[in-house]
Amino acid sequence: MSDPFWAYLETLPGKSAALFDWDKALSGWDRYPLFRDNFLQLTKNHATAVDCPTECGLGCPRSVITHAKTDIRAVCIEKEHAAIQLSPRQTLIYRLKQSAINGAICTAMGIEHREAKLDGLPHTWRLGDFIPTAGMDFPVVLTMQDSKDALVEVVRSLCLSTPKPFVVIAPTRLHLSPAVETLLAQKDSLFVALNEDLYLGDAPRLLTCRDKTEIFAPLIDQVPGPDSGGTVFFMTPPGTTWPQIKIQFRDGHTVTIWAGDQSGRYTYTQMGMASRKNGNPTEQWKLLEGFANSSGEIDWHSRYASDKLKKQKQELSKHLREFFRLDDDPIEWVKDTKTYRCKFRILPEGAEVY
Template identity: 40%
Template sequence: MAYELDRPALDTALAKVFDLIEETDAGTDLPGTTRIGVYSPYAGYRFPVYLAIQIEPDDFSEAVDGLLGRNGTPFILLSPTRELCSSKAEKRLTDKRSGFVSLSESVAIGDKRQLRLLRPLDEILAQFRGTNLPPPKEDGAKAFFPTPPDATWGDVSIRFKDGHTVSVKAKSAGGVFNYTQMGMANKKNGDPTVQWELLKTFAEERGILDWSSNKAHRRNQKRRELLAADLRDFFRIEGDPFRLTDDGKGWQARFLISPDE
């Protein structure tokens, strides 16, 4: 009796166990190879994930070459075992900052025939993450904030600890950063930029800045645009972090912000 592999069901199960963002169009023009989802550990970082099931090493090698030729960015390639992935094929992947994962070494069938990981996902992808993700924090320079991939501006909170430091949260991620680490230091003298001062003003005004504030100024329009760009760059969340107030006479932060108390 011959059994046929339910490839869509397998792709879906693997996408779930590897915590991938699923895609509706998983097909590729490479035999035995499907794109099962996107690995997005942080906002702004998205890596395609493929599953290649071949019988012969040469077929697997052709799939590797095909994926490398079609992807301008790093990707992750899953395969049932390591047997078909020669050292040369794996080197071609690592040379392009891509990763290989053997399912037999990483996944097992658990209770109720559900797939489960044999090790934590971060450990399975440790080499890939080390190659493609920045370190969590860089002292004395702009820091990397690990914004969750599904975070919105409504999930962000900023609380000033003092004039130069803030406590930041975005869903499960958090940390304490100064103005330099948030990319708001003057390149000439290292002092806080006007964007940082405006961020402090928004904190003092509890997130709303309009003409009733003694800090209101016609130059704040341009400064707000620059501040919005700095915040988008730091958090890597799309969209404007500010909106017009209901009366159209001021700006309101889409995130929570509060002063040092």
């Protein structure tokens, strides 16, 4: 059975309620005191109404009437039931401590926490990114809507503003509709219901019911492997920088690459540097080999320089950024010596060091 607070959150406008209401909805849950003390935040407001605890079928709230400091009552406006005595604390408004719950979700699910509120989308936060391998990231968005139509509008907006596949997280599947599923399928994106995958443990932190590789399997499946037949990319360890990468030519068509605990052999085709016309190595691959034969540096006096060197360097940098999934330029321009210099180590066939 899933933790009940996920479903309750979808019934709360503003994600806040009187303590009386939080108690009424969640007091039968054994983790409620832990949740209340760590994920709810006291506001300065007092309730003017609370949910009716009786089963009369009307579903109307009870008005909070203060007769004296110690005489506060929840009154049935239909006069169907007797008033309920409330303590002053029960009338205090508590809201979800959003930053705490967002951080706990990220920690539990292995999401790189880069939180930001999304303008124009109510009760919606960019939590961060799921990163199955360095440089390949999937934005993760948490949204807490109270209707199917509201969820459709949020997902439609995300589809228009997010160029890559992404993850939508919601408390439950209650408001998931065929329209939302269609929009996400068109973007190769994923929906995750928190009540199915996260629960509150004995400590004030969330735990997963499934391993994150299972939760995010549809996204991980989008990561091509070295044996996929065409252009692939290197499984760059998270946090890797260009100086931590070493490339060595094995022959005119193949290199071996090392970065952290990852290594492998790749052809020019796998690295995206095969001609579309005839399948031969491109000028960018030849330039990469030129860097290997020149201790990682090429200037305008090099035998590998030409009037197209600047353009070829730009194209080579683009291929390397895509292959390693790193954002910054792998080849720098050294102004003093008018030299293009690799930030990574690159060696020719048979070399040991340079």
